[in-house]
Amino acid sequence: MKSTNLILTGFMGSGKSTVGRILAKELNTFFLDTDLLIENFENKSINEIFEDDGEKIFREKERYCFEWIKKNVTNTVISVGGGFPVYIPEIKEAGVVVYLKVGFEDIVKRMNKREIKKRPLFQDIKKAKELFEKRAKIYEELADFIVENKDLKKSVETIKEYYENFKLQYQSNFAD
Numbered sequence: 460m461k462s463t464n465l466i467l468t469g470f471m472g473s474g475k476s477t478v479g480r481i482l483a484k485e486l487n488t489f490f491l492d493t494d495l496l497i498e499n500f501e502n503k504s505i506n507e508i509f510e511d512d513g514e515k516i517f518r519e520k521e522r523y524c525f526e527w528i529k530k531n532v533t534n535t536v537i538s539v540g541g542g543f544p545v546y547i548p549e550i551k552e553a554g555v556v557v558y559l560k561v562g563f564e565d566i567v568k569r570m571n572k573r574e575i576k577k578r579p580l581f582q583d584i585k586k587a588k589e590l591f592e593k594r595a596k597i598y599e600e601l602a603d604f605i606v607e608n609k610d611l612k613k614s615v616e617t618i619k620e621y622y623e624n625f626k627l628q629y630q631s632n633f634a635d
């Protein structure tokens with residue numbers, strides 16, 4: 460039977476990795492995080508890739524991930540990097556896209572120093588806010604479904620229900 464991936468998008472710290480991991484467990488599916496995939500492919504941290512190779516090369520790695528996912532991955536919960544849909548607007552070719560929407564101030568409150576340190580584009584708060592404002596519209600436009608990620612449990616439940624309904628419809632479109 461035809462199946463599809465569930466892709467979580469959103470700004471840095473919006474909760475894609477956290478929500479994705481829980482969702483995959485609840486849906487009894489695999490979980491994939493493009494940031495982790497790139498770190499594993501390269502055997503380097505995101506910070507090291509940005510420092511040694513630069514952002515342009517990192518975006519090329521994300522593009523490679525996208526092509527690899529399209530060819531090889533189905534029925535999986537995928538959390539993508541914060542910039543992924545911005546540089547890969549064809550993201551929907553790899554699955555159904557759910558945008559985790561969170562206000563910038565809430566994101567800042569949620570992230571501790573260690574988490575901020577891991578994100579090269581979050582080092583300067585003013586620049587991060589500008590990036591957030593520039594990207595908000597792109598996330599919205601490229602989403603099939605938008606969830607305000609306030610209460611973690613509620614977000615997981617809402618996405619689960621959406622995805623299960625989506626899959627039923629999607630599969631019936633491919634039935635004989």
Ligand SMILES: Nc1ncnc2c1ncn2[C@@H]1O[C@H](COP(=O)(O)OP(=O)(O)OP(=O)(O)O)[C@@H](O)[C@H]1O
Pocket residue numbers: 469470471472473474475476477478494538539540541569570571574578608609610611614
């Ligand atoms: N609904 C929520 N309520 C409170 N805190 C949350 C919620 N969702 C996630 N968090 C917390 O926010 C922080 C960032 O979450 P996470 O690492 O999942 O973000 P991300 O979207 O994957 O970020 P990145 O794009 O940089 O990888 C973590 O400390 C996580 O525990």
Ligand SMILES: O=C(O)C1=C[C@@H](O)[C@@H](O)[C@H](O)C1
Pocket residue numbers: 470471494505539540541542543577578579580
């Ligand atoms: O928002 C971004 O552009 C990024 C978000 C992170 O998930 C990583 O993909 C990387 O730090 C870049």
Ligand SMILES: [Mg+2]
Pocket residue numbers: 475476477492494538
């Ligand atoms: Mg993440």
